Amino acid sequence: MSVSVEIISVGNELLTGQTVNTNASWIGEQLIQYGIQARWVTTVGDVADHLFHALQIALGRTQVCIVTGGLGPTHDDITKNVVSDFFGAKLALNDDILTKIKQRFEKRGISMAKVNEGQALVPEGATVLENDLGTAPGLLIQKNGKHIYVLPGVPHEMKAMMSRFVLPELQKKYDTGTFRIKNIKTTGIAESTLFEKISQRAAIQQLTTIAFLPGLGGVNIRLSAYGQNSDDAQEKLERAVALLRPDIEEFIYSDEKKSLENVVADMLTEKKLTLAVAESCTGGLLCHKLTNIPGSSDFFERGIISYSNESKQNLLGVPKELLIEHGAVSEQVARVMAKGVREIAGTDFGLATTGIAGPGGGTEKKPVGLVFVGYADDREDFAIKYNFANDRIGNKERFAQAALDLLRKKLRDR
Amino acid sequence: MSVSVEIISVGNELLTGQTVNTNASWIGEQLIQYGIQARWVTTVGDVADHLFHALQIALGRTQVCIVTGGLGPTHDDITKNVVSDFFGAKLALNDDILTKIKQRFEKRGISMAKVNEGQALVPEGATVLENDLGTAPGLLIQKNGKHIYVLPGVPHEMKAMMSRFVLPELQKKYDTGTFRIKNIKTTGIAESTLFEKISQRAAIQQLTTIAFLPGLGGVNIRLSAYGQNSDDAQEKLERAVALLRPDIEEFIYSDEKKSLENVVADMLTEKKLTLAVAESCTGGLLCHKLTNIPGSSDFFERGIISYSNESKQNLLGVPKELLIEHGAVSEQVARVMAKGVREIAGTDFGLATTGIAGPGGGTEKKPVGLVFVGYADDREDFAIKYNFANDRIGNKERFAQAALDLLRKKLRDR
Numbered sequence: 001m002s003v004s005v006e007i008i009s010v011g012n013e014l015l016t017g018q019t020v021n022t023n024a025s026w027i028g029e030q031l032i033q034y035g036i037q038a039r040w041v042t043t044v045g046d047v048a049d050h051l052f053h054a055l056q057i058a059l060g061r062t063q064v065c066i067v068t069g070g071l072g073p074t075h076d077d078i079t080k081n082v083v084s085d086f087f088g089a090k091l092a093l094n095d096d097i098l099t100k101i102k103q104r105f106e107k108r109g110i111s112m113a114k115v116n117e118g119q120a121l122v123p124e125g126a127t128v129l130e131n132d133l134g135t136a137p138g139l140l141i142q143k144n145g146k147h148i149y150v151l152p153g154v155p156h157e158m159k160a161m162m163s164r165f166v167l168p169e170l171q172k173k174y175d176t177g178t179f180r181i182k183n184i185k186t187t188g189i190a191e192s193t194l195f196e197k198i199s200q201r202a203a204i205q206q207l208t209t210i211a212f213l214p215g216l217g218g219v220n221i222r223l224s225a226y227g228q229n230s231d232d233a234q235e236k237l238e239r240a241v242a243l244l245r246p247d248i249e250e251f252i253y254s255d256e257k258k259s260l261e262n263v264v265a266d267m268l269t270e271k272k273l274t275l276a277v278a279e280s281c282t283g284g285l286l287c288h289k290l291t292n293i294p295g296s297s298d299f300f301e302r303g304i305i306s307y308s309n310e311s312k313q314n315l316l317g318v319p320k321e322l323l324i325e326h327g328a329v330s331e332q333v334a335r336v337m338a339k340g341v342r343e344i345a346g347t348d349f350g351l352a353t354t355g356i357a358g359p360g361g362g363t364e365k366k367p368v369g370l371v372f373v374g375y376a377d378d379r380e381d382f383a384i385k386y387n388f389a390n391d392r393i394g395n396k397e398r399f400a401q402a403a404l405d406l407l408r409k410k411l412r413d414r
Numbered sequence: 415m416s417v418s419v420e421i422i423s424v425g426n427e428l429l430t431g432q433t434v435n436t437n438a439s440w441i442g443e444q445l446i447q448y449g450i451q452a453r454w455v456t457t458v459g460d461v462a463d464h465l466f467h468a469l470q471i472a473l474g475r476t477q478v479c480i481v482t483g484g485l486g487p488t489h490d491d492i493t494k495n496v497v498s499d500f501f502g503a504k505l506a507l508n509d510d511i512l513t514k515i516k517q518r519f520e521k522r523g524i525s526m527a528k529v530n531e532g533q534a535l536v537p538e539g540a541t542v543l544e545n546d547l548g549t550a551p552g553l554l555i556q557k558n559g560k561h562i563y564v565l566p567g568v569p570h571e572m573k574a575m576m577s578r579f580v581l582p583e584l585q586k587k588y589d590t591g592t593f594r595i596k597n598i599k600t601t602g603i604a605e606s607t608l609f610e611k612i613s614q615r616a617a618i619q620q621l622t623t624i625a626f627l628p629g630l631g632g633v634n635i636r637l638s639a640y641g642q643n644s645d646d647a648q649e650k651l652e653r654a655v656a657l658l659r660p661d662i663e664e665f666i667y668s669d670e671k672k673s674l675e676n677v678v679a680d681m682l683t684e685k686k687l688t689l690a691v692a693e694s695c696t697g698g699l700l701c702h703k704l705t706n707i708p709g710s711s712d713f714f715e716r717g718i719i720s721y722s723n724e725s726k727q728n729l730l731g732v733p734k735e736l737l738i739e740h741g742a743v744s745e746q747v748a749r750v751m752a753k754g755v756r757e758i759a760g761t762d763f764g765l766a767t768t769g770i771a772g773p774g775g776g777t778e779k780k781p782v783g784l785v786f787v788g789y790a791d792d793r794e795d796f797a798i799k800y801n802f803a804n805d806r807i808g809n810k811e812r813f814a815q816a817a818l819d820l821l822r823k824k825l826r827d828r
Contacts, residue, residue, distance in 0.1 A: 284700070
């Protein structure tokens with residue numbers, strides 16, 4: 001981990017709080033996988049002097065600098081001009097890029113605006129990094145042993161270009177293999193309870209550094225280890241994981257970087273099983289997560305967002321009497337929703353949510369944060385009650401995660 | 415806005431992507447309300463030399479510096495030591511603080527750990543800023559006309575202390591009332607096209623600074639103005655907006671900070687109209703966005719995620735022949751989906767999406783990024799074709815945004 005990296009984020013919107021700088025944290029997270037740590041993040045506005053100053057400072061203290069933002073077509077996009085000035089390189093029109101930008105617009109059936117032409121200007125001597133998802137190409141400038149990558153600020157464009165160009169290059173050059181990292185993802189357990197359940201903490205800490213990262217979807221445990229070489233570091237990690245696992249096995253859904261929906265999707269696909277979903281309180285989030293997975297049409301048959309009581313009756317066959325007797329947010333209704341959607345869809349599994357996301361709708365007996373997750377397969381149907389206490393968006397997230405985790409456990413035991 | 419402010423964020427977790435730096439964006443957002451702009455944000459790890467260097471640079475270019483993080487009780491909390499070194503001030507035990515920390519622990523029925531004693535050390539000459547929510551007090555150091563605030567990194571502690579101490583002081587000293595800001599949110603138009611459509615750019619720029627902030631959901635335009643006083647600044651903004659609006663009126667969905675789903679939800683609620691949604695390619699995202707709005711059950715009746723062809727036939731009444739003749743991704747099917755869901759739900763509006771989110775499933779005639787948005791009300795039903803070119807997640811986002819914007823326009827004209 002001898003290389004030092006600085007991230008320079010460009011944009012007034014980052015300084016005025018309109019945009020949170022998730023680009024920098026994403027880049028930092030990617031780099032650390034290879035044992036490369038970003039040492040500084042400097043954020044500057046759309047002000048040429050400030051960016052120039054930031055480049056001066058960064059190149060005085062780092063070998064690699066990753067600049068994001070300010071590559072758009074309008075007047076407030078200053079990055080390319082400043083970088084050219086900084087390296088004393090002229091901007092020249094790149095015909096290949098111009099053609100590609102024009103093709104992008106043609107594809108969408110619109111003609112290129114004059115102002116986009118400027119995006120095809122490239123500082124002489126710079127390497128162009130192709131942008132498949134937008135009109136702003138990236139740049140790599142190499143000078144005096146320093147590497148300066150310039151990428152667009154639009155997150156999905158930046159990420160695609162980091163993954164395609166920057167990360168492989170940096171890994172090849174700087175990953176010394178003496179540092180290894182491992183993520184263990186858990187859900188359904190609080191950080192402090194998780195911590196206390198791990199009985200071999202002292203032994204684990206002799207091998208690795210352990211960090212607990214709580215979020216709405218659960219707690220991620222990050223283990224990192226240094227070794228004499230990569231095998232040594234890897235072995236330390238594996239010994240630590242072996243000490244860690246037994247106490248918390250049931251809460252672990254992934255020891256890679258997979259999301260819970262990804263884990264469930266892989267299990268369904270592998271076992272050739274299908275799923276239908278009935279959502280009330282999660283309002284589409286569960287289906288959205290599942291359909292974020294490429295190829296989800298192989299296992300996901302349909303979803304029903306039965307927000308009104310009528311839709312629960314008509315589409316899922318929930319009896320009116322059940323709704324009156326127990327209320328829409330009840331164990332009974334959750335179970336019938338899961339059973340109902342499975343039957344009409346003809347799938348292997350049915351999954352359902354009904355609860356109170358808030359902020360309104362809570363009562364003493366049924367407070368905000370209460371959710372019932374319904375489950376149905378060919379052998380059984382039931383519902384499980386959970387209590388969470390977040391805001392509306394946070395509750396939806398936790399409810400969906402609880403439903404996915406229930407399905408994961410059932411798939412695992414199958 | 416003559417004062418310049420730098421934020422220094424301290425913590426390894428910010429550099430490795432474990433924590434997103436929301437503290438800096440929150441501070442920036444607060445400051446801009448008083449016309450004070452953070453000019454730089456520098457993030458450093460828990461490394462004394464790096465923080466020392468960051469302070470040197472910051473005090474060379476700013477009058478006010480706000481440092482957050484690294485005030486905890488453990489070995490990796492370095493901020494107070496570095497600040498003391500930097501100003502050549504000795505650390506002295508502050509009895510008042512020590513008493514308060516002890517009381518905090520007593521209240522919780524636990525005795526104070528020895529390690530917490532260090533939190534009662536204060537650099538000589540510094541003003542203590544009380545922390546009602548945690549054990550780490552804040553500091554204000556004044557030297558050579560510069561102000562350095564040191565605050566804990568725990569967000570709710572930092573925010574309380576900013577609101578109680580820092581913001582009132584900065585407002586009193588530096589809010590000249592001469593700066594005002596306005597956000598105009600647009601969708602359905604590319605940044606460059608939007609830019610060129612604004613014919614009065616020169617006149618607008620004489621009044622205000624204009625910035626274009628593109629994202630998946632559309633382009634936000636930010637206008638900011640200085641005036642002799644707040645009325646003058648406000649008037650400049652209003653004149654600029656009046657010059658801007660006519661050319662791009664149809665693309666503007668909000669001139670406040672509202673999301674598109676919020677705008678649509680408000681229109682539906684106000685007009686007491688109801689909506690049902692049929693989603694294929696957006697896979698639940700459209701319903702998810704709508705149900706993120708508190709009180710959405712007033713207008714949102716149901717959603718159907720008809721991923722399979724069978725579900726399109728059974729739940730929405732899409733004729734099998736139509737699916738065979740035109741394919742699921744077609745103008746015809748989108749229209750019938752919207753009509754179908756509106757009819758079975760008995761709502762005022764039906765909205766539908768069918769398209770190819772990718773990465774698979776694209777053909778030459780129907781490429782990834784193609785979507786048809788179906789619309790139905792009591793008078794008409796039709797579908798509109800759009801072409802986008804993002805990754806799966808980005809396409810879903812754009813598809814959902816296009817559907818919401820179509821509904822917005824229909825609601826506006828009603």
